[in-house]
Amino acid sequence: MALVNVTINGVPVQAENGALLIEVARQNGIEIPAFCYYEGMSLQAACRMCLVEVEKAPKLMAGCTLPVAEGMVVRTESEPVVKARKTTLEFLLSNHPLDCPVCDKGGECELQDMTFKYGVGESRFTEVKQHVPEKQWSPVVFYDAPRCILCYRCVRVCNEGMGVGALGISYRGVNAEIIPSHGDHLECDECGSCIDICPVGSLTSGIYRYKTRPWEMEHVGTVCTHCSNGCKTTLGVRNNEIIRGNNRDKSGINGEFLCVKGRYAFDFTQHPERLQTPLVRNEAGELEPASWSRALKLVAEKFKALAGPDFGVIGSTRTTNEENYLLQKFARTALGTHSIDHHRTGDVVTLIDALSGKTGQLAALEDLYTSKAVLVVASDLAQQHPLLAGKIRANFRHHKAAVYTVTPGPVREDKIARRSIRIAEADSLAGVEQLREALAKEAELVIVFGDAVQGDKVRQLVGFGESLGIPVKYIALVDYANSRGALDMGLLPGLAPGYHAAAPGRSLQQMLDDSSLAALWVVGANPLKGGRKLAASGAFVVVQDLFLTETAQCADVVLPAASAYEKNGTVTNVCGQVQRLKKGVETVGAKTDLAIIGLLARGMGVNLGKVDADAVFAEIAATVPGYNQLPMPVILTGGAAQTHPVNGGVPASLVPGLIASARDTLFTTGSLTRYSKILNEVLEKPGALYR
Amino acid sequence: MTFSPELEAKFADLITHYPEGRQRAALIPMLMFGQEEVGSITNEFMAEVARRLGLTPMQVDEVVGYYSMLHKKPMGKYHVQVCTNVACMLRGGAELYDQACHKLGLGHKEVSADGLVSLEEVECMGACSWAPAVQVNFDFHHEVTADQLDTILEGLKK
Ligand code: SF4
Ligand code: SF4
Ligand code: SF4
Ligand code: FES
Ligand code: FES
Numbered sequence: 001m002a003l004v005n006v007t008i009n010g011v012p013v014q015a016e017n018g019a020l021l022i023e024v025a026r027q028n029g030i031e032i033p034a035f036c037y038y039e040g041m042s043l044q045a046a047c048r049m050c051l052v053e054v055e056k057a058p059k060l061m062a063g064c065t066l067p068v069a070e071g072m073v074v075r076t077e078s079e080p081v082v083k084a085r086k087t088t089l090e091f092l093l094s095n096h097p098l099d100c101p102v103c104d105k106g107g108e109c110e111l112q113d114m115t116f117k118y119g120v121g122e123s124r125f126t127e128v129k130q131h132v133p134e135k136q137w138s139p140v141v142f143y144d145a146p147r148c149i150l151c152y153r154c155v156r157v158c159n160e161g162m163g164v165g166a167l168g169i170s171y172r173g174v175n176a177e178i179i180p181s182h183g184d185h186l187e188c189d190e191c192g193s194c195i196d197i198c199p200v201g202s203l204t205s206g207i208y209r210y211k212t213r214p215w216e217m218e219h220v221g222t223v224c225t226h227c228s229n230g231c232k233t234t235l236g237v238r239n240n241e242i243i244r245g246n247n248r249d250k251s252g253i254n255g256e257f258l259c260v261k262g263r264y265a266f267d268f269t270q271h272p273e274r275l276q277t278p279l280v281r282n283e284a285g286e287l288e289p290a291s292w293s294r295a296l297k298l299v300a301e302k303f304k305a306l307a308g309p310d311f312g313v314i315g316s317t318r319t320t321n322e323e324n325y326l327l328q329k330f331a332r333t334a335l336g337t338h339s340i341d342h343h344r345t346g347d348v349v350t351l352i353d354a355l356s357g358k359t360g361q362l363a364a365l366e367d368l369y370t371s372k373a374v375l376v377v378a379s380d381l382a383q384q385h386p387l388l389a390g391k392i393r394a395n396f397r398h399h400k401a402a403v404y405t406v407t408p409g410p411v412r413e414d415k416i417a418r419r420s421i422r423i424a425e426a427d428s429l430a431g432v433e434q435l436r437e438a439l440a441k442e443a444e445l446v447i448v449f450g451d452a453v454q455g456d457k458v459r460q461l462v463g464f465g466e467s468l469g470i471p472v473k474y475i476a477l478v479d480y481a482n483s484r485g486a487l488d489m490g491l492l493p494g495l496a497p498g499y500h501a502a503a504p505g506r507s508l509q510q511m512l513d514d515s516s517l518a519a520l521w522v523v524g525a526n527p528l529k530g531g532r533k534l535a536a537s538g539a540f541v542v543v544q545d546l547f548l549t550e551t552a553q554c555a556d557v558v559l560p561a562a563s564a565y566e567k568n569g570t571v572t573n574v575c576g577q578v579q580r581l582k583k584g585v586e587t588v589g590a591k592t593d594l595a596i597i598g599l600l601a602r603g604m605g606v607n608l609g610k611v612d613a614d615a616v617f618a619e620i621a622a623t624v625p626g627y628n629q630l631p632m633p634v635i636l637t638g639g640a641a642q643t644h645p646v647n648g649g650v651p652a653s654l655v656p657g658l659i660a661s662a663r664d665t666l667f668t669t670g671s672l673t674r675y676s677k678i679l680n681e682v683l684e685k686p687g688a689l690y691r
Numbered sequence: 692m693t694f695s696p697e698l699e700a701k702f703a704d705l706i707t708h709y710p711e712g713r714q715r716a717a718l719i720p721m722l723m724f725g726q727e728e729v730g731s732i733t734n735e736f737m738a739e740v741a742r743r744l745g746l747t748p749m750q751v752d753e754v755v756g757y758y759s760m761l762h763k764k765p766m767g768k769y770h771v772q773v774c775t776n777v778a779c780m781l782r783g784g785a786e787l788y789d790q791a792c793h794k795l796g797l798g799h800k801e802v803s804a805d806g807l808v809s810l811e812e813v814e815c816m817g818a819c820s821w822a823p824a825v826q827v828n829f830d831f832h833h834e835v836t837a838d839q840l841d842t843i844l845e846g847l848k849k
Contacts, residue, residue, distance in 0.1 A: 170756025179756065181749055183734075470725040 002069040004428050007076065016648030021066040022050055025076060032076050033085065033114055034152040035092075035199050037064035040255075040394065041160055044152045048528075049114065051084045052076045052348070060084050078332030086118050094125040095174055097146045105201030107214045108603030111149060130174045131547060137186040138265055139681040140206040141195060145177040148202040152623055154178060154194035161257070163234065163382065163412050164188045178202075189666055190545035190682045190688075191386075192263040195227040196246050196256065207678055208262055212236070219244060220584040221638045223571055224262035225318060225481045225564035226672065227664075228366075230573025232264045232638065235565065235584040241292060241374035242266045242565060242585055250453060253365045253577060253640045260682065261673065262665055266565060268675035273547055276559035286359070287548075287558060292591070299557050300603025302540050303335065306519040311337040312511035312539075315491035316524025316674075317345070317480035317591070320581060322616035323593040324482070325497060325624070326490035326608060327523055329596055332496075338505030342491040342523055345661045346574075347454035349487065350615035352499055352645055353652040354462040355474070363446045363473035364642045365575045369395045371473070373442035374400040375435070377461070378428045382412035383665040387604075388448065388475070389413065390688035402442055406431035407499045425452035427462055436468070444471045451477070451661040455652075478574050480663050481564060483570040490494045494655050498625035507657035523593055524561060526671050544593055547675060560590040567592040568613040570635065577640040578630060692739040698728050707839070716742045718754055720760050731765040759813055761827050764803055767802045767809030768849040771795070772826040778819035787840055788812050794844050808847050 007226045008025055015024040022032045023039075035047035045067050051060040055073035060080065075081065091334035092111065100106045134144040150169060155178070159165045166188035180186040195203040197587055218234035224231040224245070232252020236244040247256050277296035279287040290298075303311075313331040331340050337412050355361050368391035381389040388411065395401035396416040405413050406421045406428055414420045419438060423431035428449075439445060445468065453461055458476070465472035479483055489497050493510075496502035507528060511517055517536035522543045528534065529553040534541070541557040552558045564571070565584045569592075571574060572578050591599075598611030609615065620627050626645030634641045662670055673679045694702070701724055702717075709716040721734060721740050721755040729736050755761045773788040792798060795810055802809040818824035821833030825840065832843055 165747050165749055168753040170753050172757055172759075179749075179752060 002020070004068060004072075006068045006071075007073045009075055010561040015068050017069065018265040019070050021052065021072075021074060022062040022063075022068055022089055024068050025063065025074075030690045032063045032317055033117075034064055035110060035114075035149055036196065038121045038153050040398070041153070041156040044156065044414055047149065047151050049085060050089045050528075051081060051088070053081050054080045056217075060594070082118065082597055086120050089120045090123055090125075092149050092595060093120065094124060094127075095130045096149075097131070099147075102210070103147065103201035104204050104209050105198075105620050107203060112187075132177070134330060135184070136206075137180045137184075138188075138190055138206070139678060140190050140192055140260070141180075142204045142209060143178055143180075143184055144202050144204065147200050147577045148177060149200055149666040150176055150178075151199060153197045153323070154203055157197045158188070159191045161193055161390065162189055162191055163238065163389075163415065164191075167194060174548045177661040183443035189382075189386075190260040190264075191258065192246075192254070192260065193258070194262075195250060196258075199473065200373055205244065205264075205275075207267070208236075209394070210493055212238050212243050217507065220582050222582040222584060223252075223481070223579045224258065226261035226265060227385065227387075228478045228480055228483050228574035229258075229385055230481070230535070230571065230575075230577060230579055230640065231258050231387055232579065232640075233258060233262050237584050237642055240585050242269060249640055252579070253573075254387050254390075257387055257390050261676075261679065264682075265673050265676040265679040267643060267677055268546070268672050269565055269587060271547070271675040271677070273675065274587055274590070275547060275552075275558065276546065276587065277554055277560060279548075279552075279554045279555075287553075287555075295557055295559060296596075296599050296603055297441050299542050299559075300518065300600050302542075302556075303521075305599065305602050306540060307335045307337070308518065309337055309339070309505075310516055310518040310519050311335050311339065312514075312520040313337065313340040314508055314511065314520065314522045315340065315465065315486055316343040316527045317342055317478075318564060319486075319593050319619060320567065320613065321481060321482065321485040321489055321570055321578070321627075322565075322569045322613045323523070323597065324486050324491050325620050326597050326611065326616055328490045328497065330601060330608060331503065331521075333485065334601060334604060334608075335521075338503040339493060339511055340491055341493055341508040341511065342479075342486045343508065343527065344478075344487070344492075344657055344659045345480065345483050346451050347458050347652075347659050348476045348478060348497065349492070349495065349655050350455060351462070351474055351476045353650070354459045354648045355580060356647045356649075358654070359644070359646075361473050362576055362642075362644070363448075363475050364577060365391060365573070365640075367446050367473055367575075368448075368475075369394050370399070371401065371444055371446045372399075373396070373403045373404070373439065373445045375432070375445060376411070376413055376438065377406045377432060377447065377449040378408070378425045378449065378452035379408070380407065380411045380665075384450075384661075384663065385448075385477060386480075386666060388477075388574070390561060404435055404439065406435070410657045425450075428452050429457055429464070432461065432496045436464075440470065442470060445476065446607065448475045448477060453457075453661045475575055477661070479664065482571040484574055484576055485570075488572055488576070488624070488643065489620075492655055493657065495650060497620070497623070497646075498627070498648060499650065500625065501650045503656070509658050522551055523597075528554055529670075529680065534673060540552070544596055546590070547671075549671065560587075562587060562592040563589045566590065567594070569594065569611075570617055570641060573640070574625075576643045576645065578627070578635055578643060580635050580638060630678040692735050698724060701714075706743075714724075715746055715750075718744055718746070718751065719758065722751075722755065722758075726761060731762050732785060733763075747782040748764040748840070748846070758813065762800070765802070765806075766811075767807050769808050769827055770811065770824055771808060771844070771847075772811045772816070774816055774818070774826075775822050775824070776815040776819075778815070780836075782822040783837075784823040787835060787837070788835060789826065791844065794841065808844075 026557040027503040036044040050063040053075040170179045231254040280290040421431040493505035519540040541555040542550040544561045626643040696790045705717045797810040
């Protein structure tokens, strides 16, 4: 695009013709204050805070909607501008309660900041302020109309960002206020984006309100532990308690995006049923509390005695890469077993096999935002992969991306889709075939597919992609925070870290069904959920978990584990992007799985090398194919780096096992969220569309 | 939701008044005419109009809240609207409104127990030249005096 010359505050700058003045100024380090303007959202021009003086223009202009043109001379802080801003603020404050001392937003409020900056200490309004009581719209969303400056940010983020459209503005003049979708309450995604984006303290969060002042918290940047999308979240921590989660600094792959789980469902860490001491089954057959030293000693002795091919190990989809790596290393070396697996939720293994010999075909999250076309197969993305769905929506909004869906029922993505095919999951590929002509006309494509496409169907899908004659990338959807890391780190029978060959062993199902199993070590998983039974009734069972799960209840020894918010390490998201976890809080009595594995190794006299997250990660980076070229500075500074796994010559058919997604919706992820009080309160209609 | 054939014909005609793709412009007249027949703007009615114009129910709700002549609950058989905006206020509109409140024993947007009469304090209705103005349903009364108001209100019988 052509460049034009613009002068801002006497400084000559160059900018793309037609770019918005507010953005041009920002890029050149000049702030034009704005309440209603919000990067990435549609323009509103509702607040008049961004007025600037433009030479030859008859009056002040709104910088948020003004496209720059050749020779434009702009002053952003001249006397008339400052006067206008003061007046705007005076107006905004005319009915504002000025209850900053008790307002959640105090200290982080844009209205407060601007009032401070422009020194609007006096008002000509002496009338009694209009007051209306605060309203609670849902367990997590509260609205205080008097504080609202009617900037429409919440309305737009809900419409455009979330694709929900649960908020509107109604009534008129001083009575104008935000209204929720269902008269007096909200039925929506409950994502809290509206609360975060509100420049003032008008929308407040059920879990955070009146709890703290922002400056009393420590801010810990880590990764959400609830799904595989891997949103970066900044935990607000005070007195060893997580008080809020958000990502206002837009660091990380998700920008500001968080769904209800990421923003609210960290309270499971504080649940009264959290295990805080090891439990050992006594002679009466009951689990009783034991000291760590006693429990570890017992387990180490037993492990030593039972090590061998009949030892089963089930790993987790939530533990870190380091923990997963160390677990399989320990199992395959010290425990002498090849029976290691985890709950698999998507067929990444076959995808990587099908892409053997090709590079650059595993999509990163960003591809969903930049690709000209996206095809969603057999997944209710907005419910099951909120961030991925959000990226596609943004791509549609900003780049008019062509979206296609092939799903059994209606999904939110239909609304932006060029074509939607309704077809049973089992027939997904036939549905995809119906789109052949349209897809072949696209310049490029990202195909996102759920667990209904597994085994040979993955190969057929890749074959279909190849036959289109355009560049195609793929995402095999998996459920949990580190599902991908579990696969990458070789928590699989027959596959070592990096999809390389290992000796064959039992799959998860085979372990549960094999009556000759001598021991079962379950780290952060719940394979006996839903009343499943372990065939080997005499096996020695050790479970590491946060809670006394169905599996833990059957264990001989239960070891209390730390959650993802309580540890350092790395996790890999659904697109194979590695990010760093940072410890936010601690739960007394619990240990990280890494520490537990290390202590057990020590108890058995096994040398696993240095057992700390950084050291193990260094080993991963040095030895695991796909992880060896990660740009470390990116990860260390809280960014995401994509791995490039390649199949190590092991046909996927040699990896036995079941692949089944739990089909969790926005309001469920089973094992963790059932211990989230707040998530259970907002459990309105799991799976509903809210379109 | 079904409407009378007359209203359906009205709706069908209204939609043709606006250029292709701008059918949402028919929203306000549809709500106004529909309110007459349905009795008030119900959720079901809003959802139906939203569906027909390709809007979300929330977008319809926003408009209904904005315009005071659109009512979510049924008003009386006779809906008395007294203007208290600038022109009318200067010529006694506010006093007329007070008088109506006392005489009817009703407040803003309240309906008499028998459902016969309702009262509303309204914004300018474009009759400033003949202020103060009072409107009953769709009938205008101009340059209304206190006595005239009494007569108007007393005339509101079944
Ligand atoms: S969906 Fe999210 S942004 Fe929309 S109203 Fe609900 S909580 Fe707010
Ligand atoms: S609630 Fe907040 S975000 Fe929404 S319009 Fe009011 S001030 Fe803006
Ligand atoms: S989309 Fe997934 S990773 Fe992001 S906040 Fe929600 S649960 Fe967490
Ligand atoms: S930022 Fe320009 S009018 Fe609000
Ligand atoms: S001010 Fe009353 S009709 Fe205009």
